[in-house]
Amino acid sequence: MNFDLLERRREKFVLWIPAGPAAKTPSLVLCTFQPGPPATFHTIFSGQLRGSDRPDLWELDPNDIEPSLKNDTVYHYWFEIQDSSPEDLGVIQVTDPMAYTVDYRDTKNQGEHAQPASVIKFRDGKLWPCDINGNEPSQVAVPPHNAMPENNHIVIYELPASWAKSRQIGDVQVDVGTFTDVLALFDLNTAGDRFRDISNIANEAIVADLGINALELLPAADAKPTGEWGYATAHYYAPDFDLGTSSELVKLVENIHLKSIRFFTDVVMAFGHDPYIYIAFMQFHLNLEAERNNPDSYQPHSKELREGWGGRLWRYIRDTDTYDPKSGRPGHMHPSWAFHHGHLHRWMSDFGVGGLRLDSVNNIANWEFIKSYTNEAWSLYRSRYDTPSPSKFLVIGEELSVPVDMVTSGTLNALWNEPFQGRLRAAILGEPADSDNFEWTVRKMVNCTLDDSHPFTDGAQAINYVTSHDTEGFRKERLFNFLSASRVSDIERRSKLAFTCLLTAVGIPMIFAGEEFCDQMDRPVGQKQVDPVNYERKAEDWRARVFNYIATLVELRKNCPALGVDDTDFIHVDESREGKIMAWKRGAPGQAPVVVVANFTDHDTSGIEYFVDNWPEREREDWREVTQGRNVPMEWVGREPVMHWEAKIYTYWRG
Known part of the structure; x- marks a missing residue:
């Protein structure tokens, strides 16, 4: 195209x-x-x-x-x-x-x-087009269609560019990684660039070992700030100068494509720091102070003004008679729409983008434009293949009020499921969330289609997360810091329980970089866009155990058919323990099920046996417990004890 x-x-x-x-x-x-x-x-x-x-x-x-x-x-x-x-x-x-x-x-x-x-x-x-050294970058080769994972079986890794390493005890050096540093997380033969002296990066392929199959780079387009990964996009068609060259980004994407990992990028279109602020301000940008009566100045369905966060809001309602940058003919069109469609063509054609995350869609404030952007993205994706699959591309929106009608109207394909995080963090403290009791807190967390306030109709519409890059606000900080602030002593145990819930729930799981080994904040709690990922911490024994546990579940989530459908049955709720020991079964009729038994209490189950009602196919001899990698004797199927703040995961499926 x-x-x-x-x-x-x-x-x-x-x-x-x-x-x-x-x-x-x-x-x-x-x-x-x-x-x-x-x-x-x-x-x-x-x-x-x-x-x-x-x-x-x-x-x-x-x-x-x-x-x-x-x-x-x-x-x-x-x-x-x-x-x-x-x-x-x-x-x-x-x-x-x-x-x-x-x-x-x-x-x-x-x-x-x-x-x-x-x-x-x-x-x-x-x-x-060339890099600053004159090298002419190639385009990312179109990956084989059958090699790319489907939406219902992806695990997204949300990666900021801000990383850290220790200079000495108690002192942390924060810097911005590069595309080559990111490649080192996936390729054992790449030592890295600015972080090559961190042994975990030079001698391991940490993220490849984790097993995720979708990488989301937080804004990879160029922004002026240095030393952080802020959302101040200035040059939408160029990779970020601080992260590296187009050639290095192409090398990164082609490497992960060989590992059947999709490349997602984050796009900021509510506001910009771009040259059109100076070239043609009134055609592309709003002067919010002078345009309080302009409907373009307000978020949809509310009286709240849009927020530029230090940049200039993009103008989406204005149209004019001008040259159409796409068709090349004169026409009546929206200049800002055409500009953003143009960089979409650039990134999808040259960098092999396999999914998009649109930042702050409510602040973009124009659903008609967002729908046009989504449709253009899908047209570009379909042009890659003779018979493109509708399940191997995705346009995700981030808006914490979760306006699900943006999905049902076809404006977007999926949304961040913000309520999941609140429910999960309440559950691993043994608390209910919102106005629900504990049982329904867990039910809605595990199955987003039960959430009557935000009624997703398919798991591929909801992006679930324990933590995101938005680490400011109540119960938003990194999981380690949240549990520490909650005076929890068994952080390893509860972290494993949290990720069991994430990776067996209906919806697409997203892991914020560093959470797979319980990283903690090196900058003040409550600040986002500045806190780095400290990959050195992965070497600590208990953090390595958390990493290995999550990697095991990622492998299950990617491959097990039962976790790729919405079908969920809650087969056991222990009323004698206030509903805080529960079991749920994932999988459609005819599929090998996955059964999760979770104990959200401070106490182990009593005795040597804990009987779970309604266990499916109890008489089979091939059940196994996934997290410990062991077979379960038939006489113990659905009867094993469960320790405090522990989850066990069972299936007889074998990939």
């Missing part, structure tokens, strides 16, 4: 300004980079762009530039425009809004409005 503006960029320098520039014809400022020190840019050309055969499209053929450009040479450039933002900064230089590579060298310390250079290579009379 072609996107006209992206194709035109191969032939010419191109700048799209819907409704045209207000006061000044845009110019191209073309430079070569001198590494220094100090690093400097040497201007070789500065001249006006020209109007094209399409309205509001400004172009310049690189072959018309004098002196002539050198073949096979990397160039840095900006567009010089009259600032259209409310700040009115005058004539300024801005990054190409659709640059595939940006370079912050010599611009990082020049003030908040300084913009990085766009990077391109001139070769054989055309313009070619």
Whole structure:
């Protein structure tokens, strides 16, 4: 599927300004980079762009530039425009809004409005995307369709770029990992980059060993902040400069595809820090202070104003007659819609995206746009295969109020299931959640289709999690910190119970990086986007036991058919213990079931036997307990004791 503006960029320098520039014809400022020190840019050309055969499209053929450009040479450039933002900064230089590579060298310390250079290579009379070193990245090869996991059997690993390592006892160094560091988590032959001196990373493939089959990188598009993984996206078409190059991202994705792991990326479209703030503010962005009467300023179905979080809110209601960047023809369209569809084409075509997570969909505030984005993503996915499966791609929305009608209307495919986290954290303290009693807290946690307040109709619609990157607010911190603050002494035991619930519940499980070994917060509790993952902690004995336990359950969750359907029966509720020992069976008729027996109390079951009512197929001889990897003698099926804060998982399925 072609996107006209992206194709035109191969032939010419191109700048799209819907409704045209207000006061000044845009110019191209073309430079070569001198590494220094100090690093400097040497201007070789500065001249006006020209109007094209399409309205509001400004172009310049690189072959018309004098002196002539050198073949096979990397160039840095900006567009010089009259600032259209409310700040009115005058004539300024801005990054190409659709640059595939940006370079912050010599611009990082020049003030908040300084913009990085766009990077391109001139070769054989055309313009070619390249890394800052001139390497031309390949596209991620389309993975074999039958090798990719289905939505109902994926386990998502939510990975921020902010990592940590100890410099000395009691002192932690926090830095941002790179795409190569991420690759080291999956590939034993990759030592890593900034974190290669951590033995767990250099000598293990930690995340590959965990067994997850979907990697979600928290925003991988370029953002200006350094030393954290914030949601301040500035250059939507370029990988983050601090994380590495396009070539390194391609290498990462192709490596995980070989392991049948899908690549998800996080996209921030409620607000931006992008060049269109200066190029064509009123076409792309809201001035919230001056537009209180504009319906685009408010979240849907509420009177709450949208929140820019330090950026500028994208404008979604405005449309205009202009060049259509996708079709290449003049048309009546929404500029911001087209811009975001364009970077969707870039990421799905070049980086093999197999799923998307849309940040803060209520703050995007335009369901019509979100639905168009979802539909465009699916069109791109379907174009990869002759017979694409509807169960191997997914567009997820994050909105903590869980507006399930966004799923039932086809606006999104799935939502974060925020109530799951609250119910689970209450349950592992032996408490009820919301207005339910304990039994119904567990029932709704295990089976999201029973939640009458947020009625999911299919497990593939709900993303469940023990912890997410949103580690601020009541009971949101990392699991270790939550249990410590709750004065729980048996953290290992309760962590295992928590992940048993997560990985046997209806819904798609998501593991926040570090939770698989009970990482704890190195930055103050209550701050998100700054707390790192400390992979060194995985080496501690009890944390390694938690890791191995979760890895065993991940393998079951990925492969066992009974955990890929919604069918759930609660076969045992111990009323003598206030309903706090329960058993549930997962699986459809005719499938080998999975039975979970969970004890949410401080006490072991009494005696040498604990009888579970309604146990299915009790007379079989091939039952096994999964977490301990042992066979269960027929006379003990459904009769084994359960220790305090323990869950046992049984099945006779064998993969």
